Amino acid sequence: xxxxxxxxxxxxxxxxxxxxxxxxxxxxxxxxxxxxxxxxxxxxxxxxxxxxxxxxxxxxxxxxxxxxxxxxxxxxxxxxxxxxxxxxxxxxxxxxxxxxxxxxxxxxxxxxxxxxxxxxxxxxxxxxxxxxxxxxxxxxxxxxxxxxxxxxxxxxxxxxxxxxxxxxxxxxxxxxxxxxxxxxxxxxxxxxxxxxxxxxxxxxxxxxxxxxxxxxxxxxxxxxxxxxxxxxxxxxxx
Numbered sequence: 001x002x003x004x005x006x007x008x009x010x011x012x013x014x015x016x017x018x019x020x021x022x023x024x025x026x027x028x029x030x031x032x033x034x035x036x037x038x039x040x041x042x043x044x045x046x047x048x049x050x051x052x053x054x055x056x057x058x059x060x061x062x063x064x065x066x067x068x069x070x071x072x073x074x075x076x077x078x079x080x081x082x083x084x085x086x087x088x089x090x091x092x093x094x095x096x097x098x099x100x101x102x103x104x105x106x107x108x109x110x111x112x113x114x115x116x117x118x119x120x121x122x123x124x125x126x127x128x129x130x131x132x133x134x135x136x137x138x139x140x141x142x143x144x145x146x147x148x149x150x151x152x153x154x155x156x157x158x159x160x161x162x163x164x165x166x167x168x169x170x171x172x173x174x175x176x177x178x179x180x181x182x183x184x185x186x187x188x189x190x191x192x193x194x195x196x197x198x199x200x201x202x203x204x205x206x207x208x209x210x211x212x213x214x215x216x217x218x219x220x221x222x223x224x225x226x227x228x229x230x231x232x233x234x235x236x237x238x
Contacts (some may be wrong), residue, residue, distance in 0.1 A: 003040075003097075004100075005052040005053065005054075005055075005063075005096050005099070005100060006029040006053045006100070007030055007050050007051055007052040007053060007100070008031065008034060008050075008051040008053075008201050009048065009049070009050055009051075009149075010034070010037045010038065010041060010048065010049035010076070011044050011048055012044070012045060012047050012133075013041065013042070013045045013148070014045040014046050014049050014169070015035065015046055015226065016046060016047075016107075016109070016224065017046040017081050017108050017109070017113060017114035017146070018044070018046055018047045018048075018109065018114070018115070018138070018237045019047065019048045019049075019054055019102050019104045019113065019114050019115070020037075020044075020047055020048075020049050020050070020078050020114075020115045020117065020159075020233070021050040021097070021101065021114065021115070021116050021117070021187060022036075022037070022049065022050070022051055022117045022118060022119075022122070022126075022156060023051070023097070023106075023116075023117070023118030023119070023122025023123070023125060023126055023135050023142070024051070024052075024053075024068075024119060024121075024122050025074065025118075025120030025122055025123075025144075026054075026059065026067070026068070026070075026120060026121045027067045027068055027069070027123050028068060029053045029068055030051030030052055030053045031051075033051050033119070033220045034051060035121060036153045036226060037049035037051060038130065038166060038231075039226070040226075040230055041045070043230060043234075044120040044233065044234075046193055047237070048104075049185075050104075051101060052096075052100065052152055053068060053081065054069050054093075054121075055068070055069075055070040056068060056069075056109070056120075057071075057072060058072065059072060060071045060072055060073065060074045060075075060231075061074060061075060061076070062105055063178075065158075065206075065222075066075065067117070067120055068147070069089075069121060069205050070089070070090075070093040070121045070122060070124065070125045071085075071086040071090045071092075071093055071121065071124070071125070071148075072086040072090030073086065073090050073121070073207050076176060079146045079177060079178075079181045079186070079190075079227065080146055080147070080150060080181050080184045080185065081150075082148060082149050082150045082152070083151070085139075085148050085149055087149060088135040090124070090125065090148055090149060092131050093100075093129070093133060094125055094128050097116060097125055097129045098129065098133065098135075100135075101114055101116070101129075101133075102143055111135045111136050111137055111138070112136050112138045113237060114135075114137055114138055115137070115138050115139045115140070115141065115233065115236060115237070116129050116130065116137060116139075116140050116141070117140060117141025117143070117167075118141070118142065118143070118144055118145065119143045119221065120143070120144050120177055120202075121196070121217065122145075123140075123141070123142035123144065123145025123146075124142075124146060124148050125140055125141050126140055126141065126145075127140060127142045127145060127147055127148075127166075127208070128141070128147075128148055128149065129158045129181045130161060130164050131153060131158065131193070132157060133158050133160065133161075133189070134158050134159070134160070136160060136163070136176045137164050137184060137232075138165075138236050138237060139164060139165040139166065139167065140164055140165075140166050141166070141167045141168075141169075141229060141232075141233075142166065142167070143168075143169045143170070143178070143211060143221060143225065143229075144169070144170055144171060144174055144176075144182070144219055144220075145168075145170075145177060145220075146177060146181040146182065146185045147188050147189065149184040150188055153188070153191060153192070153193065154193070157193060158172075158222035159163070161193060161195075161206045162195045162196070162207055163192055163206075165204065165205065165206045165207055165208050165209075165210075165232075166189070166195065166208075167185060167210050167211045167232040167233075167236075168185075168209065168211045168212070169212045169214060169221070169225045169228065169229065169230070169231055170182035170211075170212075170213060170214070171213075171214045171216070171217025171219065171220070171222070171227045172213055172214065172215050172216060172217065172219070173215075173216050173217060173218050173220060174218055174219045175221060176218075176219035177217060178190070179213070182211075186211050188207070189209055190209065195208075195209040196208050196209065197209050197211065198210045198211075203231050203232060204231075204232050204235035204236065206236075209233060212225065212228050223235075
């Protein structure tokens, strides 16, 4: 049984009918995305925001130093080569994500009104959750991220994975999670896993994968990306 993740919570200002669970990147905490949750709070009066904190684990990339992380990572130059993946850590985090989803279901929120999202490492476990869960989630968000466990994703994916709508944003100048890893991941999702790629200009479809590139954006988010995500979320939670 996974240890329950500590998390921040932003309660809805009106009746609670939907939940967004959003996971931060390596070395960060739920506080890192609190400003975004607060910014979107008034636009989604019925949404509860859950912002989990990753446990402190040794990170090989940083000389084994312990820091908040969802899984170990050895380097940044082979992110889509899954022979380097910390499979045990990844799957443990996916189990912890599912426990948070279950808590929302237990409180009366339908699966299709639960969105799972994340940035960088947090996006990896959000996307992996969407690929492997049998739950019919409302959608998944991946920002500046990549698909892990690509060597076995075909065998571990759920039957309804490609039915879950997805928003993927990536900066073209990302020096940490290179833009090419985002592109490779989108290709894997569309060509191997049959996610339907939305044509440019299409805001949302169910099913449908919306991939947005942000020119000159590094390993961070931007007002344009947050606004695009807001538009997508509005449709996903209808």
